[in-house]
Amino acid sequence: MNFNARTSRTPLALASTALMASLLLSGCGQGTDPGTKETSGAQSSSAAEPTETQSENSVDQNALLDANDKLSTDLGDDYVQSWIKDGKLHVSTTKESQLSVIEDAGAVAHLVKYSSAELRSAIEDIMAWQGKQENPIRSSIHAYSLNPETGGITLSVDKTQMDAVSKLIEQDKPVGDIPVDYKVSGGIASPASS
Numbered sequence: 001m002n003f004n005a006r007t008s009r010t011p012l013a014l015a016s017t018a019l020m021a022s023l024l025l026s027g028c029g030q031g032t033d034p035g036t037k038e039t040s041g042a043q044s045s046s047a048a049e050p051t052e053t054q055s056e057n058s059v060d061q062n063a064l065l066d067a068n069d070k071l072s073t074d075l076g077d078d079y080v081q082s083w084i085k086d087g088k089l090h091v092s093t094t095k096e097s098q099l100s101v102i103e104d105a106g107a108v109a110h111l112v113k114y115s116s117a118e119l120r121s122a123i124e125d126i127m128a129w130q131g132k133q134e135n136p137i138r139s140s141i142h143a144y145s146l147n148p149e150t151g152g153i154t155l156s157v158d159k160t161q162m163d164a165v166s167k168l169i170e171q172d173k174p175v176g177d178i179p180v181d182y183k184v185s186g187g188i189a190s191p192a193s194s
Helices: 010-026 042-048 052-078 096-104 116-131 159-172
Strands: 079-085 088-093 108-111 141-147 152-157 180-184
Touching (some): 052 079, 052 088, 052 096, 088 096, 116 141, 116 159, 152 159, 159 180
Parallel strands (some): 088 108, 152 180
Antiparallel strands (some): 079 088, 141 152
């Protein structure tokens, strides 16, 4: 056996050795300054505990989710969807009279034209339309989601078929006037069932 021959593992071994050496050396010289006392374990244990700011963020997030649950129940069919943006809860509704209810709950209110049921039905319509298409269109839409900010739906589409899909949907209007937005999909193509 020739131990001097380089194998494909040699660069990996050298890189990992260099990484270990740099990690070990990075801790050198970080002790306490002469003349200062090291504090007891209280300082190191406080780093593991959440800070007051971290707790407030967690409470804020939970409060937003609780407010969303309450609004969803209170608004019933008038509730379309919600999202959190810039640390604020945004809620969309189909009824202008519900805007004040949303704002009184501390959320940002948005008036949209289509209900959650109509948007979910639009997704079913897009899927049925897609199932009738020939490939590559048939397998180019990878995901469907409600778009709360536009009050429509968003389709995740294979980037090579983006123009073709958007032109066909504009031409065929499988969802009527419901706004359709598109984003590039990173998903794997799978044809919709008809």
